[in-house]
Amino acid sequence: MSERNTVLRSMHDVGLAAWFGGSLMGAVGLNGAAKGHSGSWRDNAQIASDGWAKWTPVNAAAIGAHLVGTSGLLAVNASRVATQQGVAASTLAKTVLTGAALAATAYARMLGKKIELASSQEPQDSEDAAGSFDTGKAERHLSYVQWLVPALTGGLLILSALHGEQQRPAEQARGMWQRARDMSPHVPSGDHWPHLRG
Numbered sequence: 001m002s003e004r005n006t007v008l009r010s011m012h013d014v015g016l017a018a019w020f021g022g023s024l025m026g027a028v029g030l031n032g033a034a035k036g037h038s039g040s041w042r043d044n045a046q047i048a049s050d051g052w053a054k055w056t057p058v059n060a061a062a063i064g065a066h067l068v069g070t071s072g073l074l075a076v077n078a079s080r081v082a083t084q085q086g087v088a089a090s091t092l093a094k095t096v097l098t099g100a101a102l103a104a105t106a107y108a109r110m111l112g113k114k115i116e117l118a119s120s121q122e123p124q125d126s127e128d129a130a131g132s133f134d135t136g137k138a139e140r141h142l143s144y145v146q147w148l149v150p151a152l153t154g155g156l157l158i159l160s161a162l163h164g165e166q167q168r169p170a171e172q173a174r175g176m177w178q179r180a181r182d183m184s185p186h187v188p189s190g191d192h193w194p195h196l197r198g
Contacts, residue, residue: 022062027146
């Protein structure tokens with residue numbers, strides 16, 4: 001495990017940081033500022049929609065970089081996932097959380113597009129919006145989902161920190177020894193080996 005994977009780690013970490021930070025800033029800063037901008041719902045919704053539309057391509061690139069980095073790191077650490085106790089469980093949790101964060105991000109963007117259409121200055125857009133969906137319901141759902149995305153990506157940051165801890169040499173040795181003990185009851189306890197404790 002001495003090889004370096006700087007590019008993959010950078011893609012994983014920078015992509016996730018942008019995904020988390022952008023979603024949190026959008027919920028707190030952009031949506032908060034737009035909400036109190038004026039007394040007109042349409043003006044406020046347009047400001048928020050314009051801001052999210054500009055951020056979306058950057059967010060998509062960040063998510064793509066994170067997924068490439070994640071896939072690459074999983075490939076190079078496949079043997080550790082299979083042999084070190086605890087790594088497979090945290091990897092599975094991270095995979096599930098990533099899927100949930102992707103779904104929440106896609107749903108938030110879909111709701112945002114609906115509100116963007118409803119607040120458009122083009123009469124045809126607002127007419128289409130009025131006839132195809134409930135704007136109030138879309139806003140209510142978005143008010144919850146906007147916080148779900150940073151919560152899920154924040155969870156991914158915590159699991160990434162756990163993965164970093166699991167890569168310490170002492171943690172790898174302990175985890176692999178425990179996995180070997182689980183597979184063969186004849187292997188002695190790690191308590192017999194001082195370097196596997198603490």
